[in-house]
Amino acid sequence: MYTYLLINLLSISIPFIASFDRRLNFYKDWKYFFPGLFMTLAFFIAWDVLYTHWGIWGFNERYLTGINIINLPLEEWLFFITIPYACVFTYAALKYLVRKDYFGPWSNTITWILIVVLTVVGAIHYDHLYTSVTFGLTAVFLLLHLLVFKSNYLGRFYFSYLIILIPFFIVNGILTGSFIEGEVVYYDDSMNLGIRMFTIPVEDSIYGFLLILMNVTFYEGFKRRAKTT
Secondary structure, three states: OOHHHHHHHHHHHHHHHHHOOOOOOOOHHHHHHHHHHHHHHHHHHHHHHHHHHHHHHOOOHHOOOEEEOOEEEEHHHHHHHHHHHHHHHHHHHHHHHOOOOOOHHHHHHHHHHHHHHHHHHHHHHOOOOHHHHHHHHHHHHHHHHHHHHOOOHHHHHHHHHHHHHHHHHHHHHHHHOOOOOOOEEEEOOOOOOOOOEEEEEEEHHHHHHHHHHHHHHHHHHHHHHHHHO
């Protein structure tokens, strides 16, 4: 059963086709999106290889093609391409379709709250490596947005991520054992909080948040640079 491969293909299929919609023309933004995608992929693959080696998470061969690259299934590599593509497309589409920046006026407040909560929880559970590293890295990256990048799109990102959480629960739910027998991806619960949203470790929502925000950051950064030059 090539379940993980099928999830990747289904996740990107509609966003890829919709990228050629005349109103959105997201394909014209590929030159801004793909460089950041591959830089983000390199970071997350290195993290993934290390945590797989340590047994913090692993993969059920029953649902894989059996093709491995640097000790990771091919499907895991594809995950860091298909999911960011679908999510950044959604972010760009919502920017076009929803003109009002609903969270914009409160984006700094939301960001500071997230930084404090993530830092405190990560510090308290420093011995849970999935929790502490994921929460800590996300807090640091958000702090960079406030103090260094001075981003003006965080409100739109937060709005988009709330929408993205709907397919997130479906995709991650399947990967962690919802709707199927067993799990595609399994975890060592001694390395996380042990709190599950259905079958999904709560850390996955922050991991996904960081993955998508990093892709959006590069995407917006390359677009801004192109406009200034």
